[in-house]
Amino acid sequence: MPGEVLLETRGLTKDFGGLRAVDRVDLRVEAGTIHALIGPNGAGKSTLFNLIGGSLRPTAGRIFYRGRDITDLPPHRRAHLGIGRAYQLIHVFPSLSVLENVRLAAQALGSDNFCFWVPAARLQRYLDQAWAVLHEIGMAELADLPARALPHGHRRWLEIAMLLAQEPQLMLLDEPAAGMALDQIPRLIRLIEEIHRRGGRTILLIEHKIDLAMRLAHRVTVLHHGRVLAEGTPEEIARNEAVQQAYLGERAWTPSSN
Amino acid sequence: MERIGIRQEALSRGSVFRLWIRRYRIWLAGLVLLIGLPFLLSGIFGEPVESGWPRFLQGLLIRVYLMAVYALSYDLLMGYTGILSFGHALFFGGGAYVIGILLKHFQTPLLVALLAVILFALGISGLVGALSLRVRGVYLAMVTLALAQAAFILSEAADFRQYTGAEDGLQGIPVPAWLDPAEHRLRFYYLTLFFILGAYFLARRLVNSPTGRVWAALRENEERAVALGYSPFAFRLLAFMFSGMLAALAGALNALLNKNATPSLLSVNTTIQALLMTLVGGVGTLSGPMFGAGLLELAGYLFNRAFGPLWFLLFGLFYVIVVLAFPHGLAGAWQQARALHRGPSRGSAP
Numbered sequence: 001m002p003g004e005v006l007l008e009t010r011g012l013t014k015d016f017g018g019l020r021a022v023d024r025v026d027l028r029v030e031a032g033t034i035h036a037l038i039g040p041n042g043a044g045k046s047t048l049f050n051l052i053g054g055s056l057r058p059t060a061g062r063i064f065y066r067g068r069d070i071t072d073l074p075p076h077r078r079a080h081l082g083i084g085r086a087y088q089l090i091h092v093f094p095s096l097s098v099l100e101n102v103r104l105a106a107q108a109l110g111s112d113n114f115c116f117w118v119p120a121a122r123l124q125r126y127l128d129q130a131w132a133v134l135h136e137i138g139m140a141e142l143a144d145l146p147a148r149a150l151p152h153g154h155r156r157w158l159e160i161a162m163l164l165a166q167e168p169q170l171m172l173l174d175e176p177a178a179g180m181a182l183d184q185i186p187r188l189i190r191l192i193e194e195i196h197r198r199g200g201r202t203i204l205l206i207e208h209k210i211d212l213a214m215r216l217a218h219r220v221t222v223l224h225h226g227r228v229l230a231e232g233t234p235e236e237i238a239r240n241e242a243v244q245q246a247y248l249g250e251r252a253w254t255p256s257s258n
Numbered sequence: 259m260e261r262i263g264i265r266q267e268a269l270s271r272g273s274v275f276r277l278w279i280r281r282y283r284i285w286l287a288g289l290v291l292l293i294g295l296p297f298l299l300s301g302i303f304g305e306p307v308e309s310g311w312p313r314f315l316q317g318l319l320i321r322v323y324l325m326a327v328y329a330l331s332y333d334l335l336m337g338y339t340g341i342l343s344f345g346h347a348l349f350f351g352g353g354a355y356v357i358g359i360l361l362k363h364f365q366t367p368l369l370v371a372l373l374a375v376i377l378f379a380l381g382i383s384g385l386v387g388a389l390s391l392r393v394r395g396v397y398l399a400m401v402t403l404a405l406a407q408a409a410f411i412l413s414e415a416a417d418f419r420q421y422t423g424a425e426d427g428l429q430g431i432p433v434p435a436w437l438d439p440a441e442h443r444l445r446f447y448y449l450t451l452f453f454i455l456g457a458y459f460l461a462r463r464l465v466n467s468p469t470g471r472v473w474a475a476l477r478e479n480e481e482r483a484v485a486l487g488y489s490p491f492a493f494r495l496l497a498f499m500f501s502g503m504l505a506a507l508a509g510a511l512n513a514l515l516n517k518n519a520t521p522s523l524l525s526v527n528t529t530i531q532a533l534l535m536t537l538v539g540g541v542g543t544l545s546g547p548m549f550g551a552g553l554l555e556l557a558g559y560l561f562n563r564a565f566g567p568l569w570f571l572l573f574g575l576f577y578v579i580v581v582l583a584f585p586h587g588l589a590g591a592w593q594q595a596r597a598l599h600r601g602p603s604r605g606s607a608p
């Protein structure tokens with residue numbers, strides 16, 4: 001799928017004190033692709049997401065979105081450009097209801113945020129959007145629960161629901177399968193493929209479970225000690241010896257293992 | 259999110275109205291009580307409504323209403339938006355001084371002066387917000403405290419004695435005769451009752467609006483709210499401005515009631531009062547802090563009468579007991595009691 005480069009980082013670097021978490025990363029994500037970012041724990045994947053999302057400022061390097069330099073843009077402006085994310089650790093509004101969490105995601109990109117004289121319940125559009133998403137992922141029955149009371153297996157889905165309510169052009173998914181029951185994972189895969197197909201969305205996916213990443217992704221970038229170790233199609237990455245080497249340190253991995 | 263249910267469409271207008279009455283019956287009964295209270299008191303004490311005990315108690319209630327709006331305004335910031343400000347006295351005292359100076363030294367018509375209080379409040383709270391919202395948490399508390407203290411010092415400064423009365427405060431504010439609380443206390447009572455109702459409905463409307471929902475989101479998880487696309491500064495600034503406006507109006511009416519404005523209105527004590535009323539009443543409930551204001555004002559008065567100079571110590575003790583007994587404030591205790599009453603199957607959703 002050749003096409004426009006949606007997201008590009010050039011020499012992106014982040015230091016935490018003496019630790020270089022992200023080291024001169026050049027990443028190119030093409031529009032309309034599912035691009036996986038894999039690598040062992042502590043490789044700097046989540047930090048890279050924080051840099052792209054804007055919650056962290058890079059030590060060096062630039063970030064481009066649709067050719068525009070967004071390095072100095074605050075995170076809320078990036079959301080309006082179409083960059084949305086789901087977090088690795090559950091990161092929602094705990095005492096608000098599930099419905100309200102999703103509704104707030106939908107409202108954020110609309111133009112009614114400062115209509116302080118209208119009850120939010122009367123802005124049907126955002127409510128409809130929220131209900132549609134909750135029905136799509138099968139959480140409609142839980143809509144009235146406060147997010148903090150959500151059964152553990154559903155928390156991850158709320159993260160994803162909030163992302164879906166925004167339908168951003170570029171979706172950053174940080175380990176969406178983490179903490180998810182095994183029998184839920186096929187559903188997750190179907191959902192990601194469905195989102196991708198439906199709107200030609202671009203998905204940048206961090207996945208610790210490599211087989212999952214390999215199944216979904218068109219392109220794979222391997223991060224190791226903050227550096228890009230390899231980049232290519234899933235087949236190329238599977239054959240790459242340096243990658244095998246890096247993963248051997250942590251656990252044996254073969255493409256066929258589950 | 260309130261959803262009455264799917265059956266709603268099938269209901270006729272009349273039954274919707276009955277449902278509405280049922281739902282708010284406690285509030286409606288309370289409203290009727292407050293409207294009739296001066297006459298009820300007059301009957302109880304067997305005195306005319308404009309003199310003696312009824313008149314005195316109206317004064318106490320007026321004070322309660324004004325402090326209730328002041329507490330409400332603080333809850334908008336602390337309870338709903340999650341901003342711990344230590345400079346709230348600046349708005350309350352500021353409103354008192356602005357209306358006092360305008361009425362006394364510039365003979366401004368009352369309505370114009372009230373309008374000026376609103377404009378002043380929007381300006382000053384916008385400024386305080388703009389300066390303090392660059393930082394978070396304790397640092398924000400410190401910045402707001404510093405700004406309020408600056409106003410306190412300014413109010414005591416001898417340089418402006420001509421306008422502010424310096425440490426003696428602004429005395430003898432001329433209140434238009436038709437509203438003079440000494441002459442027409444009943445009118446003033448209804449004015450403040452109208453004020454408290456208006457303030458409450460405005461605040462309710464705000465917190466249920468898209469903007470108010472974002473305040474809650476920012477309170478709950480700022481990083482997430484920002485990642486969704488909400489600019490924290492703009493929303494919090496608005497919260498500051500609404501809160502400042504309500505506090506300043508309460509302060510202005512308080513100045514009309516007492517016909518004075520003193521530096522103590524701008525002191526840390528005044529801010530602490532807002533904090534205490536909010537904590538006692540129940541953070542983030544709007545009505546809770548209003549009842550907290552009522553409880554503390556009335557208890558303060560009774561303690562003062564009963565114990566003389568020692569009252570402050572005993573009042574502190576009373577406060578500690580209330581907070582220990584009701585860790586979630588009066589509103590929390592009320593919700594718990596109702597949940598018990600309804601049986602264990604229904605939890606109280608926040």
Ligand SMILES: Nc1ncnc2c1ncn2[C@@H]1O[C@H](COP(=O)(O)OP(=O)(O)O)[C@@H](O)[C@H]1O
Pocket residue numbers: 016019021039040041042043044045046047048
């Ligand atoms: N806020 C932070 N402060 C200090 N060190 C951090 C911070 N965030 C991440 N790190 C460190 O940066 C490295 C990369 O972390 P992370 O990006 O979370 O890795 P990954 O998501 O690939 O597992 C780790 O060594 C981690 O301890």
Ligand SMILES: [Mg+2]
Pocket residue numbers: 045046047088
């Ligand atoms: Mg991570």
